[in-house]
Amino acid sequence: MPHGAGEKDNIKIRDFGKPLVFGGKDHLDITSLINMDAANILAGSRFSVLTGKVAKLQRALISFMLDKAEEHGYEEHYLPLIANTESLQATGQLPKFADDLFQLTDDYYLIPTAEVPLTNLYRDQIISLDSLPIKLTAHTSCFRSEAGSYGKDTRGLIRQHQFEKVELVQICHPDHSFEALESLTKNAETILQELNLPYQVIELCTGDLGFSAAKTYDLEVWIPSQESFREISSCSNCTDFQARRAKIRFKQDGTTQFAHTLNGSALAAGRTLIAIIENCYDQKSLITIPEALQDYTKFKTIEV
DSSP, X not given: OOOOSSGGGOEEEEEESOOOOOOSXXXXXXXXXXXXXXXXXXXXXXXXXXXXXXHHHHHHHHHHHHHHHHHTTOEEEOOOSEEEHHHHHHHTOTTTTGXXXXXOSXXXXXXXXXXXXXXXXXXXXXXXXXXXXXXXXXXXEEEOOXXXXXXXXXXXXXXXXXXXXXXXXXXXXXXXXXXXXXXXXXXXXXXXXXXXXXXXXXXXXXXXXXXXXXXXXXXXXXXXXXXXXXXXXXXEEOTTHHHHHHTEEEEETTEEEEOEEEEEEEEEHXXXXXXXXXXXXXXXXXXXXXXXXXXXXXXXXXXX
């Protein structure tokens, strides 16, 4: 990892597409099919109600992402949206990030990411060496309290308490985990490339690295209204950190070893929705659906 104190010391690895500046309208200004006021009545701030073609566009995005994951060899799962304490300790959310979780009872929490249940599918197991690498995917709703982020990104879909995400997880041999990180990151990038959305890949420095990770690439998509790139995926190699907590092991040459675990979003659906609405708006009356999604949506434009 590059040494550094924080975000300013991260390194851009590569980029894709040409960012365009259109002049200020964000996704809420462009379409009324995202209703924050109704969500505020139903649940409170940092929730949203999607209607009509925007709701269908999100559903299409999720299906497209899952299909791309399957093409890359990931097996789809349907998972509980509630995890117990042991599962969250295994992947590193507890005890360090307890404030960012929605706790239901003493032992149950809403999941912050499908990384938690997917990784824990192999908790307390000795995996056959021949089965590695194991590649898993799932679409879930994710729930985060966003502790410490009050006053930040309060408008629109950027930072929500509930959001949809397709997650990629790999469990692999320690000798191959950094190679697997490159592959997993490219798998997530494929989504943005096929949607023709400008993005950049950032390698995080030591001071910005997550608690469980040994190396991380962030994918940042271009958001025209903010005239900046915003994180849409974080792809990490956790080496044996989670495997030691979760006791995910394999045997080789008569000895038991800890596997390595990796995870990444492919992608966060809400932020992808923002990027499509803002990058594909004709500045008049139409949002053009990316060609890769048109077989899923069954429509080519959204009138605004």
